[in-house]
Amino acid sequence: xxxxxxxxxxxxLPVLRWVLRVHRRALLGWGLALAAVxxxxxxxxxxxxxxxxxxxxxxxxxxxxxxxxxxxxxGSPAGxxxxxxxxxxxxxxxxxxxxxxxxxxxxxxxxxxxLELESAAPVGRRRLLLxxxxxxxxxxxxxxxxxxxxxxxxxxxxxxxxxxxxxxxATLGLFLLVLAxxxxxxxxxxxxxxxxxxxxxxxxxxxxxxxxxxxxxxxDDGRWLELVSPFHWYLGNDPLNEGLSVVGAxxxxxxxxxxxxxxxxxxxxxDLGV
Amino acid sequence: MNPIIRxxxxxxxxxxxxxxxxxxxxxxxxxxxxxxxxxxxxxxAGKSTTIRVLLDQLRPTAxxxxxxxxxxxxxxxxxxxxxxxxxxxLAMTGRATARELLRHLTHLxxxxxxxRIDPLAERFSLDLDRPIRSLSKGNKQKVGVIQAFLxxxxxxxxxxxxxxxxxxxxxxxxxxxxxxxxDGATVFMSSHVLSEVEVIAERVAIVRAGRIVDxxxxxxxxxxxxxxxxxxxxxxxxxxxxxxxxxxxxxxxDDHHLTCLLRGEPDPLLKVAARFHVTRWSAQDRELExxxxxxxxxxxxxxxxxxxxx
Numbered sequence: 355x356x357x358x359x360x361x362x363x364x365x366x367l368p369v370l371r372w373v374l375r376v377h378r379r380a381l382l383g384w385g386l387a388l389a390a391v392x393x394x395x396x397x398x399x400x401x402x403x404x405x406x407x408x409x410x411x412x413x414x415x416x417x418x419x420x421x422x423x424x425x426x427x428x429g430s431p432a433g434x435x436x437x438x439x440x441x442x443x444x445x446x447x448x449x450x451x452x453x454x455x456x457x458x459x460x461x462x463x464x465x466x467x468x469l470e471l472e473s474a475a476p477v478g479r480r481r482l483l484l485x486x487x488x489x490x491x492x493x494x495x496x497x498x499x500x501x502x503x504x505x506x507x508x509x510x511x512x513x514x515x516x517x518x519x520x521x522x523x524a525t526l527g528l529f530l531l532v533l534a535x536x537x538x539x540x541x542x543x544x545x546x547x548x549x550x551x552x553x554x555x556x557x558x559x560x561x562x563x564x565x566x567x568x569x570x571x572x573x574d575d576g577r578w579l580e581l582v583s584p585f586h587w588y589l590g591n592d593p594l595n596e597g598l599s600v601v602g603a604x605x606x607x608x609x610x611x612x613x614x615x616x617x618x619x620x621x622x623x624x625d626l627g628v
Numbered sequence: 629m630n631p632i633i634r635x636x637x638x639x640x641x642x643x644x645x646x647x648x649x650x651x652x653x654x655x656x657x658x659x660x661x662x663x664x665x666x667x668x669x670x671x672x673a674g675k676s677t678t679i680r681v682l683l684d685q686l687r688p689t690a691x692x693x694x695x696x697x698x699x700x701x702x703x704x705x706x707x708x709x710x711x712x713x714x715x716x717x718l719a720m721t722g723r724a725t726a727r728e729l730l731r732h733l734t735h736l737x738x739x740x741x742x743x744r745i746d747p748l749a750e751r752f753s754l755d756l757d758r759p760i761r762s763l764s765k766g767n768k769q770k771v772g773v774i775q776a777f778l779x780x781x782x783x784x785x786x787x788x789x790x791x792x793x794x795x796x797x798x799x800x801x802x803x804x805x806x807x808x809x810x811d812g813a814t815v816f817m818s819s820h821v822l823s824e825v826e827v828i829a830e831r832v833a834i835v836r837a838g839r840i841v842d843x844x845x846x847x848x849x850x851x852x853x854x855x856x857x858x859x860x861x862x863x864x865x866x867x868x869x870x871x872x873x874x875x876x877x878x879x880x881x882d883d884h885h886l887t888c889l890l891r892g893e894p895d896p897l898l899k900v901a902a903r904f905h906v907t908r909w910s911a912q913d914r915e916l917e918x919x920x921x922x923x924x925x926x927x928x929x930x931x932x933x934x935x936x937x938x
Contacts, residue, residue, distance in 0.1 A: 368735035376722055467719025471775065474683045475736035476709035626685040628642060 369477065369485035374492060377455070381493055384451045385500045388444060392501050395438040396508040399431065421571045431514045432594035435505060440524050441589050444501045445531060449560050452494050452536035457552040459486045460617075461543030464627055473626055483544060483621050487614065490536055498529035516594060523597030527606075531588040534606035535560045537613035544617035547628065559584075584609065630697055632783055632814040633659035633682065637691035640677050640838075651677040653838035654691065659816055664809055666825030666846070667818040669835035675818040676716045678835070679787050682816075683713055695783060709737060712776040716787035716818070720760040720768045727756035733775050741778030748774045751804075752797060765792045777804055784808055786817040790824050802828050823913075826850065853914045854891035860884055862905035873897050889914075 365371065374381070402408055409429040412420055427433025460483065463469045472482060502525035509516045539556025543549060567585035570576030580586040587606055591599035640652040652674045659665045669675050680686045681693050684700035684707075693700060698707055720729070727745065734742040749756045752770045760771065769792040776784060784805070790798045805815055805828055819825045825832060826846045834842040834849075844852065867881045875892035884907075890897060894911070901909075 365735070368732065372732045372735075375728075376724060379723075466721060467715070467717060468721065470685075470715045470717075470719065471713075471733060472736065473685055474708060474711070474713040474715070475733060476705035477736050478705050623687070625642075625687060627680070628686070 367485055367488070369472065369482055370488045370492070373459070373486055373489035377489070377493070380451075380455075381496060384447070384493075384497055388447055388497050388500045389504045391443050391447065392439050392504040393508055395443070396435065396505060396514065397512060399434055399509075399514045400512050402434075418572050427592075431509070431516050432520070432592075435509070435514070435516055435521075436524070436589070436592075436594045439501065439505060440528060440594060444528055445585070445588075448494065448497050448501075448528070448532045449535060451497060452490065452532045453539045453553060453556040453560065455493055456490050456536040456540035457543050457549045457556065459490055459540055459543065460621065461547050461552045462549035464547050465549055467627065470627060479622050480618055483618060487537075487540060487617070490540055491533060494529055494533045494536060498525055498532070501525060501528065520594050520597040524593035527588045527593050527598045527602045530603065530606040530610070531584055534584055534609040534613075535563070537610040537617075541613035541617040545620040545624075547624070547626070630661075631658040631694075632661050632696060633657065633665075633785075633816055634694045635678065635681075635691065636693075638678065638681065638688055638693055639690035640674075640681060640686060641689045651838055652681075652688075652691075655835065655838060656840060657833060659814060661814055662809065662812060663831060664805060664815040664817070664829045666829030666832035667816060667835065668820065668822060668825060668832055669818070670820055673835045674838040675820075675835060676787055677838075679713075679716070679785055679816075679818060682785055683708065683711065709740075709779075710782045712779065712781035712784045712786075714772045714776040714784075714786040714789050718768050718772045720763070720771065722761055723759050725757050726754060726760055726763065726767075726771050729760055729771065730756070730775055730778065734778060737779050741780065744778050744780075745774070748777065752800060766794060766797070769793055770797065773801055773804075777808065780808070780811065780813075782813055784813055784815045784817070786815065788819055789817055790819070798824075822849070822853070850913070851891055854889050855894075856912045856914055857886075857888050857890050857894075857897065858908075858910045858912075859886045859901055859906055860908035861886070862907050865904055869900050869903070870897075873900050 412425050412428050415425070425433075425437050428437045460469070469482075473479070502522065505516070505525075506518065506521055508514075509521075535556060538559055539552050542555045543552030546552065563584040563586075566579040566583040567589060570579040570583065570586065573579065580590060584606055587599075587602050591602060593599070593602060635655050635657040638652050638655040638657075639650070642649045642651055655674065655678060657678070667675055667678070677686060681688055682695050682700055684704070687701065695703060695707060696710060700707060724732075726749070730745045730749075731742065734740060734745070745756070749770075752774060754767060754770045754774065760768065763771070773786075773789060773793075776786060776789075790801060793801055805817075809815060815828075817825060817829070822832075826849075829846055831843065831845050832849050833840050842849070842852070861884050864883050865881060865886060867879050867886075870876060870879045870881075870886065870888060873896045875890055876888050876897055877891070878887075878889040880887050888897075890911070
C-alpha cells in the first residue's frame with residue numbers, strides 16, 4: 355500500500371549506519387586505546403630505543419628469543435616502531451576488536467535475535483550481510499588510521515626517523531591483516547550462525563598465524579609455515595623499511611575475498627535464527 | 629479470489645541425519661483476503677516455524693508456501709515490504725532507544741511509516757526515549773506491535789501478539805487489528821490461548837505436531853470445545869436421565885455431584901436437571917488445551933474438517 359508511495363529520503367546503507375551507531379561507543383573507546391598505546395611507545399623512543407642500553411639488553415637475550423620476538427632491529431627507529439607497535443600491540447589489540455565485532459556482526463546478533471526484525475524488513479539477505487560486513491571494514495579502517503596517524507604525527511614530534519611511505523604501507527598492511535582475519539571470523543559466523551564457533555575459529559587462526567610467524571625462523575624447514583601465516587605476509591618483508599610487499603597486499607585480500615564469497619553464498623541459502 | 633497466504637503440504641525439518649526433528653509435517657493453510665485468521669496451537673506445534681517460513685527466514689524442506697501469490701523466497705524484499713511482522717520472541721537489547729530502533733526499521737522501508745511512530749507510541753503510552761534494554765517485557769512488546777503496524781502493511785503476520793500486554797493494551801491492540809482489517813489488510817495471528825483470538829478472528833486453524841487438525845469459524849470451534857458443566861444436587865442422583873440429553877457427553881456422577889461436557893444449547897440439560905433439587909451449578913468454557921486432548925483421543929476425520937470449512 356504505502357511502501358511504494360513513500361518517497362522520504364532516508365539515506366543510503368541504513369544497516370551499516372545502524373550498526374556503526376550501535377557500536378559508536380566501542381569504536382571510540384578502541385580508537386582512544388590504540389591512540390594511547392601507540393603514543394606511549396612512540397614517545398618512549400627518545401628515552402629507550404635510541405640508546406646503547408636498549409641494544410645491550412637485546413644483545414644479552416638469547417638469539418632465538420630475539421628472533422621470535424622480532425627484536426632484531428629494535429635499535430633503529432623503524433625496527434623499534436615495528437617491534438613495539440606494528441608487529442605486536444596494534445595487531446593484537448585490533449584483532450581482539452575485529453574478531454569480537456566480526457563474530458557479533460551476523461552470528462552474535464542472530465543468536466541474540468537482533469536480526470529478526472532486520473531480516474523481516476525489505477532488505478535482501480545479501481545486502482544485509484554486505485552492509486554488516488562494511489561496518490567491520492569501517493571499524494578496522496578507523497583503528498588502522500588511528501595507529502597510522504598517531505605514529506606518523508608523533509614520530510615527527512620526537513624526531514624519530516621513520517620514512518612516511520613505508521609507514522603508510524605498513525599501516526595498510528596492518529589493516530589488510532586484521533581485515534582478513536576478521537573476514538574469516540565473520541564468514542564462520544555467517545555460515546554457522548554461532549558466535550562462539552566464529553570466535554573460536556577466528557582466534558585459533560589468528561594465534562596460529564602469529565605463532566607460526568614467530569617460530570618459523572627457528573625451525574630448520576620453517577619456510578612453509580611462513581607461507582601460510584597471515585602475520586608473515588604482513589611482517590615478512592620488513593614493512594616499516596620496505597613498505598607493503600606484493601604478498602602482504604595480495605594474500606590477505608585473497609583470504610578476505612574468499613571468506614566473503616563463502617559467507618554470501620551460504621548465508622543466502624541457510625535457515626536464519628535456528 | 630486468490631488466498632493471501634497459502635501453504636500446501638509444507639514440511640520443515642530441523643537438523644540432519646538421526647537428529648532430524650520434523651517441525652512441520654504437511655501443513656495446508658489458506659487465508660483469504662481481508663480476513664483475520666487465528667493460528668492456534670500449543671507451544672512447539674509449529675506456529676513460529678510456519679510464520680518464519682512465510683517471512684523467508686526458514687526455507688521449506690518440502691511443499692510450498694505463498695504470500696500474496698509468490699513464494700517468500702521469490703518475493704524477497706518486495707514481498708516483505710508489504711508485510712508487517714511481529715516475532716514471537718522479541719529480543720531487544722542495546723543502548724538504543726525505542727525511537728532510534730523504530731526509526732531504523734522505517735529507514736529499512738524507505739521511510740514508510742515514520743510519521744506514525746509518535747502517534748502509535750502515544751496510543752500505547754510507550755516512552756520512546758528510554759533505552760530498549762531498560763524496558764519491561766510488556767513495553768518491549770509494545771515496540772514490537774508498533775513496528776509491525778507502522779507502514780500500514782497489506783498483510784500482518786503476528787506471532788503471539790498479545791503476550792506480555794496487559795488487558796487495557798490488549799484492547800488497544802485489538803482495536804488496531806480491526807482498523808487494519810477495515811483498511812483492507814489481512815491478519816494472520818498465532819496464539820496458544822483460544823480466548824486471545826476468538827474475539828477478533830473469523831476463522832481459526834488448530835495446529836498440532838506440524839499439521840492442521842481443525843479449521844473452523846470461531847463459533848463452531850467454541851461449540852466444538854463445549855463447556856464443562858458441574859451440578860450439585862440436594863440428593864444423590866442417577867446418571868441415566870442425563871445420558872439421554874442431546875449434546876451431553878462424558879457424564880460422571882459422584883453421589884450428589886454431576887459433571888459433564890456440554891456442546892450446544894444448555895436448554896435440554898437444564899430441563900432434566902430441574903427435575904431434581906439443584907444446590908449449585910457452574911459452566912466453564914473449556915480451554916484450548918482440552919480441545920487438543922480431544923484431538924488426541926478422537927482424531928478428527930477428514931469429512932468433519934471439510935464439513936465445517938467454508
